[in-house]
Amino acid sequence: MAAFPGAQLPQTSVKAPPFIRIEHVTKRFGTFTAVSDVTLEIQKGEIFSLLGGSGCGKTTLLRVLAGFEAPTEGRVFIDGQDMTDLPPYERPVNMMFQSYALFPHMTVEKNVAYGLKHEDMTGAQRAERVREMLDLVQLTEFAQRKPHQISGGQRQRVALARALAKQPKLLLLDEPLAALDKKLREHTQFELMEIQEKTGTTFIVVTHDQEEAMTLSSRLAVMDKGRIMQIGTATDVYEYPNSRFVAGFIGSINFFEATVRTTGAETAEVEVPDLGGNVTARAIPGLAPGQPITLAVRPEKVHLARKRHDLPNTFPGTVQSLAYFGKDSLYRIVLPSGHVMLVNSVNARRAGEHERVADWEDAVFLSFDPAAAILLKD
DSSP states (O other), X not given: OOOOTTOSOOOOOOOSOOSEEEEEXXXXXXXXXXXXXXEEEEOTTOEEEEEOOTTSSHHHHHHHHHTSSOOSEEEEEETTEEOTTOOGGGSSEEEEOTTOOOOTTSOHHHHHHGGGTTSXXXXXXXXXXXXXXXXXXXXXXXXXXXXXXSXXXXXXXXXXXXXXXXXXXEEEEESTTTTSOHHHHHHHHHHHHHHHHHHOOEEEEEESOHHHHHHHOSEEEEEETTEEEEEEOHHHHHHSOSSHHHHHHSSOOEEEEEEEEEEOSSEEEEEEGGGTEEEEEEOOTTOOTTOEEEEXXXXXXXXXXXXXXXXXXXXXXXXXXXXXXXXXXXXXXXXXXXXXXXXXXXXXXXXXXXXXXXXXXXXXXXXXXXXXEEEEOO
16 A cells, blocks of 8 residues: 555653653552653753643652752763762752742842842843843833733733743743733743743743643653653654553544554554444554554544545544634534544635535535544553
């Protein structure tokens, strides 16, 4: 069978030695294991995100890196130096907290300067560093204001300037944008990326927000129950999830129980009862005929039409309901088996200029490319 785009898993090779190396780190609190045997390498200059739900262990791992928690087992290295037993103040690390922790009685300028008071610097050097940081975050004109006199996004930038003023090798950010509204959060993500690029500081971001992690990160790690489930770029993790958990955690997805019928070097054919037929999908290693497996398809990868077209993996259905979100619409399609499939359709034209792709109770056909069909063994 001819090859199709995406037939091969993405391959990456990193030649530089890791800037941060976490070796078999476990952290227990009594009988509870918050972090379980985590091994991780992060390169210098990366924005690396730890992504997961509440209680997955991401913040505990961040605190181990900062030195606020000692690992029960394992070692932590930063820039080739073993930091495991060093206290926070002896590590080349700074941390920006979710609450920002600004001093309300101090001006913006004094908040940024606070962390430099014990540095071996002259007053002129300290003032110059503060000026550089305020220029970096574009807050020079607000230097004499107090935190309550500036916006939430500006307070976030003050906290970032204060954290960067000591020129740490590593900056840890714990849910840095959680307090901002959606539009401001989206705007600030790009500001953070620009600031990181200018300074070259390695950022590790803890977040539960999937879109935030995918936007910010050069790479990300998905965590669950103290373990790292997958590490990769946003594209790797979204398009090539290694488990049902990761596929379901990152974005919306449709799952179907299936059975392998045939398998080749690039594609496999699986039987999917809920779809009422066979599906051609991108093959993964280790498949065997008769093997039970999960088929996953992202809603935006599904083509929706009123008429049947000569496309692969085409199945009939009926529109049960739909929701209009402006830029796209979400359709809930009932298959003949009774299974409901989600389909996203982009609203490329202004409403009223064209007929909707489908309407309530319309008979439709769903199709998706073999490259969009994800097979999951776990």
